[in-house]
Amino acid sequence: MSIVRCPHCGTANRAGSNFCNSCGTELRAAEERAAERRHTEDVTRPGPPPAAEPEIPRPKESPPEPPQPGLAGQPWLRMEFGGVDAAPPFEEEDDAAHVAAARLAPGIQGLLAPVRITVRDAGEDQPASAPRSPDIPAEQMRLVRRRMGSPPVLGDAEQLWSQSNPPNLRLTWLFLALGLAILLPALLALPLPKGAPAQWPGVDEAFDAIQGLPVQADVLVYWAYDPAAAGELDEAALPIVEHLLQRRARISVVSLLPGGPATARRLIERARLEWQRSENLTAAAESTWAIPVQYLPGGAALLAHVAQDREEIFDGAQQDPPDLTIVFGAQAEDVQHWLEQVAPINRAPVIAVTGAAADPILRPYWNSGQLAGLVSGFDGAYSYQSLLAERLPRLAPSAALDRQVVLQDWGMAIFFLAIVLGNLAAMFSRSPEP
């Protein structure tokens, strides 16, 4: 099926559509321009001289030609249309057609006549052939068509009218301001004040759970992030892996992501170097704790295999259940899958280390006691690192986390400014309500 792209939002619409299904932009003019351009290109393109056309016997009665693309018969599709009074009268009207047209409204892509979609008071006796209603401005007609052609969304009449003239969101300027607010302090290493982020519940408990492990405790780690999310998750995972190494835990790592094992090995090596430096250990002294990292394909349905056959996966070095399990997951679903597929089977306590976006979704699992600890985002990582530096002073505070906190403040300041300025602009540029 051929399609036509909306010049405004890029949505693919069926060829021949008058208006965009997504934003209501008029497509007919764009399609006509495209057809004209194609025609011009065909005419101007050099090619072989046309061969003589063979004579084809023409039928005596050709079938009726399809209507030409144009707005002559549909004046309500023009933006300058002044209202239903300007519409030509409908010759064949009946209530069944009204109902059918209204039901088909989302599917006929803007071919709806204005008399069909304007609200008609049932008490008024209006002849269908001469509908009378107040003039409807073109912009409102466009808005109504857009609302009729899109799936229902949250909103009420007040919001609907306020959307009729939304202020432009200048994303380029927003990105530029955000980029400069982060780039300049990072590039010039400006000495900026640093505030401590809020400490969320769950971090203390995660620290205590690891601190309370016996020496050489068996810890199973589910590594559910890869380089795409490493920028955020590495900073959260690093202090926890350092803590596990400091507690001499026997770690085994399993990942369902192809890029997971490589990410895990890189971060564990980074933590091991930090730990060596802080404890003045040589590589030979800590080489007894080799960390197995396994990749398992098959998605979340295979997680039960991890719970039941861990000995087989790791070649018999581990016994079920582990003393502790830790999920390093970029998304809330990673932790949910573990809590649904593995935790009910092996009954080991679970600590979740996730991105900031997963926190609101995982908070109920923390409140219900299914999670023994929850460390999320840069603020969770900072809180954990602070606890580590406070109670185990040999481990140095992370300069990268300090820088993350400062630059987060600058980024959030830009967001705050954008929201305030956007609201002010919307307040002063709002069109009067009809």
Add this chain to the structure above:
Amino acid sequence: MQSSALLFDAIGAWVAFFFTLMVFSALAGDNPLARLAQHILVGAALGYAAVLAARHVLLPRLFDPLARGEAGVMDGWLPLGMAAVLIIAGVDRIVFRTAKRNAPPGWRRLLHGAGRLVTALLLGIGLGAGIMGALQGTLIPQYLRAAQIGFVPSAPGYLPLVGLLTLVLTTATLLHLYLDPARHLDRQPGYARGLMAGWLWLGQRALWLAAGLIFARLAASRLSLLIARITFLTDMIHDTAFWTWLQSL
């Protein structure tokens, strides 16, 4: 050996540096460099995943045991047979779909049926595991926890109040999502209309608050990723001789 590892590290860092810049260039508008970087990254990720799957899964867990003829070899032949049927059915669908319209459809129907059987089996296993997991890991524990809060005699006095507020906000949000005031409230008496309108108003605000909270954490998360990438760039720049020269000025 050490010097070659350092060399590869340096090359990798510079490749990452330029690819980051190429991807960031999309901010200035769609351009061939950004598209090239995206295509290369997707291709490299897929190729890497395919090599990993072949090296760490197919070879050691399927083909090696089959080649050695170990006991329990059905465990290996069964997925191999399923994969073969799926692949042949897929190739038939993709390659021969248009080329052999007039071919006798018997063997193709059989093949497609076998392919659907395997797909249904995999889908059924996934759905079964997902539904059971959701029941035992989310629905039942969350329900039990919510139910326990109100019935603990030693619970602090504010907990029932919190429970009541949660109930009011939850029902208000659900009402706001599923109730159309224009259709459903018109025939109600005046006092009910006012009550329901107030409840809907509350639900709308609760929804906005929840959406705002989720969006704020999402913004913090994405900002962390942006900061990590930008600090990677600035660290690279700080390590260059050009930056050292610039600082000496």
